[in-house]
Amino acid sequence: MISKFIREQRRYGQAELKGLFQCSEEKTVNIIKRLKEYGVLKAVKATDAQKNMSDLVDEDIEIVDVEVGGNEYLYVFTFVGVITVSGCVLKCYPKYIFRDSEPLIELKRIIKVLEKYNAREQIIRMYNDNSESSAFNLLAVMIYLLQDYYENGAYTNTQDIIETNGSGEILWDKTINENFTYLSNNRPYYMELYTKKRINNDFDYIKRLHESIISICSKELKDADLLDLFDILPVEVSDEEVDDFGETDYILYRIQNELDVQFNTRKQLLLKTLYTYIAHSSCLADIDCFTMFGTNSFNLVWERVCAEVLNNQLQTSIGALPISLAEGYNPQDTLISLIEKPKWNGYKQDESEFIKQAKETLIPDIISIYKAGNLCRFIIFDAKYYNIQLEQEKELRGQPGIGDITKQYLYQLAYKKFVEDHEIRDVKNCFLMPTEQQTIVIKGYVNMDILDALGLQSIQIRQLPADTMYSYYLANEKIDIELLYL
Incomplete structure (x- = not known):
């Protein structure tokens, strides 16, 4: 994937964007149209006055169609954060930064500020919403899954096993009903006790699926040069692919069944996120993938x-x-x-x-x-x-x-x-x-x-x-x- 830094509210010409995106004029026009559709890119007249401006006012915005080779308009990003579109990763930094054209350290700090700013909403931005359309926000889901993994670990399901003379809780009903009783001085004695032990099921279907998806997300973010930006360490806990777990409908069926029996809030949220991820099955490098993490305000x-x-x-x-x-x-x-x-x-x-x-x-x-x-x-x-x-x-x-x-x-x-x-x-x-x-x-x-x-x-x-x-x-x-x- 191509990864580029973009300064908010700087004026870019179509030819300059073509060079940044490293693609054909036709693809550049398609990318510009998608960015405009989601309200993160505006068009203004290509005048000398506009080239020198560092702020954007509503009166300057032009509502026009984008055409190949058009030189009469300049394009302005009104977004701070990260956008992935058609295989390109755009790292948009604030307009007051002039001295460094690739301010990685500053943008890492700003990403943390954005995370704290949005933390009180307590929701995952699973969709990019605007007035006209919405699309699955793969980037936000990936970041949530990785951050949740580092905070809570892999999804776990416990399994109860019965042991003889184990160290767990004694199952008195089973012990009394199924063992011989020895009486001495009118007191019962049992030579063997049935005990219950609770262990994590390492081969649980949902646990393996979770670890597989986490590993896939980590690899994709690494390929997109985003792990460092979001201050996330790589995770490689599984070499299984999603296809190894069955058809999409079957995977969704298993997740839904697990949702029906889980009442833990964290597990419910995680399962719903995994369900959405599987249902939309895409990757950041897909030509149709459009995701963003940040704000245009x-x-x-x-x-x-x-x-x-x-x-x-x-x-x-x-x-x-x-x-x-x-x-x-x-x-x-x-x-x-x-x-x-x-x-x-x-x-x-x-x-x-x-x-x-x-x-x-x-x-x-x-x-x-x-x-x-x-x-x-x-x-x-x-x-x-x-x-x-x-x-x-x-x-x-x-x-x-x-x-x-x-x-x-x-x-x-x-x-x-x-x-x-x-x-x-x-x-x-x-x-x-x-x-x-x-x-x-x-x-x-x-x-x-x-x-x-x-x-x-x-x-x-x-x-x-x-x-x-x-x-x-x-x-x-x-x-x-x-x-x-x-």
């Missing part, structure tokens, strides 16, 4: 990482905050519940007014309140997945839009009364963006004079070292906010 992953590492207190009860609660506030309320909701005012038939309160309101990304010495600080963070270009000799681009800026000002305004009531003197606003640098970059700030006139703070811009943030996130640790020098 990496901005949400960045938001989660920032929220956890910067100790988001938006859902924390205000009674647990490091402040002396002012009179009139309920300690059970949360910071998010303090934001006012819109009130819709209507008129009755008698022209008197009635009020309907909306359910939704402003929702900041992150609020952090902490004490630095005797000073209480109230910080409003907004995680932005942007590659901003804010340099003196270069054009401004890749920045958040006007809506993002005004909302950030409004967040501060929404908490103005709370801040004043609790005499919090230090309030800051800040955009957080990822960078491949190893240190925090103090990039600058953005402001609007008409809002500054209301006494609101300008919005600081900090680029955070993504790799460091991921390390904190994976270790469930918090960063010292003082390092941001707000």
Whole structure:
């Protein structure tokens, strides 16, 4: 299989993709069509302005058919993770990585972040879902099977055997009914005892099938150059092929029978996964195989990482905050519940007014309140997945839009009364963006004079070292906010 690195939101021409995929123009067009079908590839006009852009906006996306030799469009990957399509393995890394065109170490860390991010859903992504179609997600199933194997071992079924004078549990009914009894002083004695011993059945059909599939998955991932990326050790515990276990219908029948008698949750999930694997019987190198592991909404992953590492207190009860609660506030309320909701005012038939309160309101990304010495600080963070270009000799681009800026000002305004009531003197606003640098970059700030006139703070811009943030996130640790020098 061909294995290539792809940078998210970089503009690729059709000829360049043909070289990456190492195939004919016709096959390249088919691959592009499949990637577009699953929403991980977009087309934009091939202009000089587009070639220099590092972000993609909806207005630039073109809905067009792909034709052989077309040069009027560029293609943009909107996915972070791993895609296998038509015998090609595409390792898609985030858009903020520029210095290394094959960032294996960084992508390994990001894969771990994605696994943790998706862990709370507690499901296996057996299918690639989009609005138009779905396909079996072989890669996700393989990874689950291997990770489950390392955590729980091979599928096991126990077998009860009866021994004579063994070390297991004594079967008194069988011993009394089937042995001679010797009486002495009116007490019964038995020269032989029947005992029960429970052993693992190493020749169990499902156990052998599981080990066979695990070995096959390990070999396929090794051939696809993915074992190292997912930090999985190779497994070679069986040399049996799936065909050795019978026809597909018979294998599915045996798995279903096993499912009917198993009530252990882990075994049930494993059996269902094996059933799906056998039912779809394909391999990563198949021309029709399309699988993916990752996300086309990496901005949400960045938001989660920032929220956890910067100790988001938006859902924390205000009674647990490091402040002396002012009179009139309920300690059970949360910071998010303090934001006012819109009130819709209507008129009755008698022209008197009635009020309907909306359910939704402003929702900041992150609020952090902490004490630095005797000073209480109230910080409003907004995680932005942007590659901003804010340099003196270069054009401004890749920045958040006007809506993002005004909302950030409004967040501060929404908490103005709370801040004043609790005499919090230090309030800051800040955009957080990822960078491949190893240190925090103090990039600058953005402001609007008409809002500054209301006494609101300008919005600081900090680029955070993504790799460091991921390390904190994976270790469930918090960063010292003082390092941001707000």
